[in-house]
Amino acid sequence: MLFPSDVLTEEQLALPFTVGVSVRFYGPKSGRLEVRASEGIVPAITENMLGADGAVDPQLQTDALGELGNVLCGNVVSAMTNGIGVFHLHPPRPMDPAQFSELLEPNEECVNIGFDEGRAQVRLFLSSR
Amino acid sequence: MAFNVLVVDDSAVMRAMVIKTLRLSGVPVGEVYQAAHGEEGLERLRDHWVDLVLLDLNMPQMNGEELLAEIRSHPDTASVAVIVVSTEGSEARIKRIKDLGAEFVHKPFRPEELRAVIRDLTGVSDDTFDAVPAVSNGSSDF
Numbered sequence: 674m675l676f677p678s679d680v681l682t683e684e685q686l687a688l689p690f691t692v693g694v695s696v697r698f699y700g701p702k703s704g705r706l707e708v709r710a711s712e713g714i715v716p717a718i719t720e721n722m723l724g725a726d727g728a729v730d731p732q733l734q735t736d737a738l739g740e741l742g743n744v745l746c747g748n749v750v751s752a753m754t755n756g757i758g759v760f761h762l763h764p765p766r767p768m769d770p771a772q773f774s775e776l777l778e779p780n781e782e783c784v785n786i787g788f789d790e791g792r793a794q795v796r797l798f799l800s801s802r
Numbered sequence: 803m804a805f806n807v808l809v810v811d812d813s814a815v816m817r818a819m820v821i822k823t824l825r826l827s828g829v830p831v832g833e834v835y836q837a838a839h840g841e842e843g844l845e846r847l848r849d850h851w852v853d854l855v856l857l858d859l860n861m862p863q864m865n866g867e868e869l870l871a872e873i874r875s876h877p878d879t880a881s882v883a884v885i886v887v888s889t890e891g892s893e894a895r896i897k898r899i900k901d902l903g904a905e906f907v908h909k910p911f912r913p914e915e916l917r918a919v920i921r922d923l924t925g926v927s928d929d930t931f932d933a934v935p936a937v938s939n940g941s942s943d944f
Binding site for chain 2: 733744759760764
């Protein structure tokens, strides 16, 4: 079981992100939603999603993170327009951790979530077009 | 009776979660078939007797809406119970799905929600469902 918190310790905030997934969307608004996580988070999430005890195949972990990004993105974009208009979501794409930056782009917001296992971050970028 | 179920989703994790939630819901489940996209879903439907289809919308190689239209266009599958399981929030798109005779369950969902939709869609009463939902906490939500 994962216990999330929106109050993160300094130790949690210092943990580097080791995996991430990006979901691009277009429709009434366009942009992308990213989910990033430090080491240990995704295996725990995957075990939780599958109800598994113990190690889960790495491919399933990638799949689980992608599906999490997809579900978050689908719900966020719908909430932005109260169900008006049709959004199209691209398949989730794994991100290269080497490209991660703590800096936010203009038109980008993020939330941090702390867990016993580490931290995760969800970023929403809206295109200005 | 037990439902033979087809789960169509491009995510293996989501297919596993739908099947897990279905079993937790107390709905009697017979054979469970899986497909990763719409075309594969049609193959499963051609090869097996299926009572209930749970399908995602956003998939490669024939999305869920296209698969639903195909299911309804063939006499052998036109009356199969279909539930779309998706994050979709567009009222227009959900209406199109319901106009094709399918029900809609929004991700994330609970076993109780799935059970209620299956009960309403199939007309099978609660009495014929084998078990009371075994979920009493939030650990199986999705």
